[in-house]
Amino acid sequence: MLPAIDVSNGLSVRPGNENSHESFGSPMDIASEWIASGANWIHLVDIDAAYGKGENRKLISEVVSRCSGINVQVSGGIRDQESLTAALQTGASRINLATSALMDMPWVESAISTYGKQISVSLDVSGSRLVARGSGEAVGDLELVLLQLEQIACARYVVTDIKRDGSLNGPNLELLEQVLSLTGKPVIASGGIGELSDLEALVGLRSKGLAGAILGKALYVGRFSLEQALKVVNS
Structure with a gap:
């Protein structure tokens, strides 16, 4: 279970469109809250970098430092060597490459070869296509690109149906099962995710290789608490 902290202009936010984000205050305070609630992992996203509107690297690094003792997955706009190096310098446990990085597959292969299991790859999906977050640019066919990633030994995937993201209308179980059928990787x-019942449905995919879930808006708007979510997945 990875509660999310999305950072824009120095604040913890829930993204709306690329120009409008609802603020929830200090990322440092949110990190402390998730740790106190029992989080073992945090998904930390630089929203400005994801949308190509600047970056929050210093703050991201400070939040990672605040999270000493637990694991942090850093994400958001990591699409080339410069952004990957900056992410690695935070000391995060795992770096999640942007879907847009997949337009330079030789570089992705080099990153995976060099850093191995420390790298995961975002698969942001619309229909059957991978789409770059922020620009909306088509990256390629999901299954074909996933086959390429399997061939270069990608260790882990983060799968998002971008039409469901932030909707609270439930995860796309069909998409997840499709990806799980094509890889043995986590x-x-x-x-x-909008209800505890959504988490129960995801728990049902563990046997097929589902390794975790990122929680965002549902926590911030009070659909349920992180403690309640952890109880569901650990029961």
Whole structure:
């Protein structure tokens, strides 16, 4: 279970469109809250970098430092060597490459070869296509690109149906099952979780290789607490 902290302009936010985000205050305070609630992992996203509107690297690094003792997965706009190096310098446990990085597959292969299990790859999906977050640019066919990633030994995937992200309407179980059928690597679900029953449905995919889920909006708007979510997945 990975509670999310999305950072924009120095604040913890829930993204709306690329120009409008609802603020929830200090990322440092949110990190402390998730740790106190029992989080073992935090999904930390630089929203400005994801949308190509600047970056929050210093703050991201400070939040990672605040989270000493637990694991942090850093994400958001990590699409080239410069952004990957900056992410690695935070000391995060895992770096999640952006879907847009997949337009330079030789570089992705080099990153995976160099850093191995420290790298995961975002699969942001619309229909059957991978789409770059922020620009909306088509990256390629999901199954074909996933086959390429399997061939270069990608260790882990973060799968998001971008139409469900932030909707609270439930995860796309069909998409997750499709990806799980194509890889034996761990898969993390993201997007759409709005009820504890959604988590129960995801728990049902553990036997097929689902390794975790990212929780965002549902926690921030009070659909349920992190403690309640952890109880569901650990029962």
